[in-house]
Amino acid sequence: MKVYFLGTGTSQGIPVIGSQHSVCKSEDKRDHRLRVSVWVEWDEFSYVIDCGPDFRQQMLTSGCQHIDAILFTHEHSDHTAGLDDIRPFFFKQGNIPIYGHERVLKNLERRFDYIFETENRYPGAPGVLPLEVVNNVPIRFGIKSVEPINAMHGDLQVFGYRFDKFAYLTDVKTVDDEEIAKLQNLEVLVINALREEPHGTHFNLQEALDFITIVRPKKAYLTHISHILGFHEEVQKKLPENVFLAYDNLILTI
Numbered sequence: 001m002k003v004y005f006l007g008t009g010t011s012q013g014i015p016v017i018g019s020q021h022s023v024c025k026s027e028d029k030r031d032h033r034l035r036v037s038v039w040v041e042w043d044e045f046s047y048v049i050d051c052g053p054d055f056r057q058q059m060l061t062s063g064c065q066h067i068d069a070i071l072f073t074h075e076h077s078d079h080t081a082g083l084d085d086i087r088p089f090f091f092k093q094g095n096i097p098i099y100g101h102e103r104v105l106k107n108l109e110r111r112f113d114y115i116f117e118t119e120n121r122y123p124g125a126p127g128v129l130p131l132e133v134v135n136n137v138p139i140r141f142g143i144k145s146v147e148p149i150n151a152m153h154g155d156l157q158v159f160g161y162r163f164d165k166f167a168y169l170t171d172v173k174t175v176d177d178e179e180i181a182k183l184q185n186l187e188v189l190v191i192n193a194l195r196e197e198p199h200g201t202h203f204n205l206q207e208a209l210d211f212i213t214i215v216r217p218k219k220a221y222l223t224h225i226s227h228i229l230g231f232h233e234e235v236q237k238k239l240p241e242n243v244f245l246a247y248d249n250l251i252l253t254i
Contacts, residue, residue, distance in 0.1 A: 001042040003166060003188070003252040006058035008245075009033025010194060010226045011078040013054065023227040030232040030247035035078045036170050036224045038190065039064055040163055045142050047071060049161060049168055055082025061249065066093060068141070071133070072100035073170055074158040075107040083112050083128075090126035097129040099139060101159060105130045133159055149182055151175045154201030162186075166254050167217075170224045173201050175211070186217035187254050190246065192224035205229065212243060221246040 007013075014033040015024035023031055035052035039062060046064065049071045058064075067089050073079055086096050100108070109116045114125045121127070138145040149160035153171040160169030165187035169175075172192055183189065193208035202224065203211065212220040222239075223246045229235055236245050 001040065001163065001166060001254045003190075003254060004039040004041070004062055004064075005221075005223070005246045005248060005250040006037040006039055006048070006062060007034030007052065007054055008223045008225055008248055008250075009035055010224055011035065011076070014225075014227045016227060019227065021227050023229075023231055026231060028232055030245070031227075032248065033225060034058060034248055036192075037079075038168055038223075040166070040168075042144070043142065045144070047141065049073065050079040050170075051082045051086070052078045053081040056085040059085070059088075067096065069097035069099060069131075071139075071146075071159075071161055072098065072104050072108075073160065074101070074153060074156060075104045076171070079171075080104075080108060080111075083108065083115065084126065086128075087124070087126045095127040095129045097131055099131045099133050101157065102132050103157075105132060135159075147182055149175070150179050156201075164254075166190075171201070172203055172211075173199075173207075180214060183215045183217075186215065187219065188252060189215055189217035189220045190223055191220060193222040193229070194224060195226045195228040196230075197228070205235075209240070209243065212240075218242065219244065221250075221252075 034054035037050045040047045046067050047069050048067050051070050133148050135150045138147050147162040151158050151172045152174045158171050167183055168190045170192045191208050192203050193205045194202040196205050198204050220243045232245050
């Protein structure tokens with residue numbers, strides 16, 4: 001399985017527009033972060049988790065040639081605003097399956113009504129096949145079974161996803177014990193770590209590290225990172241030996 005980090009930044013990305021913060025001026029490419037998303041690939045299967053406003057740029061940079069489906073964690077714009085840019089995939093493949101909580105699918109249908117239109121479709125519009133994700137109901141992708149992981153983003157429900165020995169969670173603030181039980185025996189866990197200061201709807205760095213200690217993956221990668229967390233090189237030096245800052249275009253083989 002190949003995991004490609006398409007974006008590892010928070011909702012504004014890094015650099016932030018107009019910011020004079022030193023991290024936003026960094027020349028280290030690892031400090032340049034598009035909105036958070038990941039591409040998971042194995043055999044002939046290809047899936048993207050979240051489709052934010054940088055989706056087009058991410059697809060061009062990564063060289064992704066096809067996607068079998070998009071899995072959505074939740075409906076916030078930094079995770080969904082790129083949905084119109086699935087058009088090239090639609091023109092080659094037909095309707096693109098999209099997976100998400102019922103609430104998320106309804107939200108997308110309101111915002112992108114022309115994409116969900118089944119009659120009198122505008123010729124240039126893409127099409128989707130919406131499929132509901134239900135907690136405790138695995139999703140079958142070929143020979144693999146993908147397990148939804150239910151979590152809370154403040155007061156908003158979000159889904160993470162486990163693919164075999166790999167799990168991806170972002171925009172998480174709390175996870176119940178029964179969901180943590182689904183995350184045992186991981187090779188790699190990806191989890192959000194916004195900044196060092198506490199935040200009302202996201203793990204800060206210490207909360208992410210505490211969560212990693214509970215889950216005990218062999219390796220963990222931090223994502224959904226704010227410029228306020230600091231320079232990649234400096235933050236990495238402070239982390240435990242099995243915890244790493246993810247960065248855009250990082251590729252893992254699991």
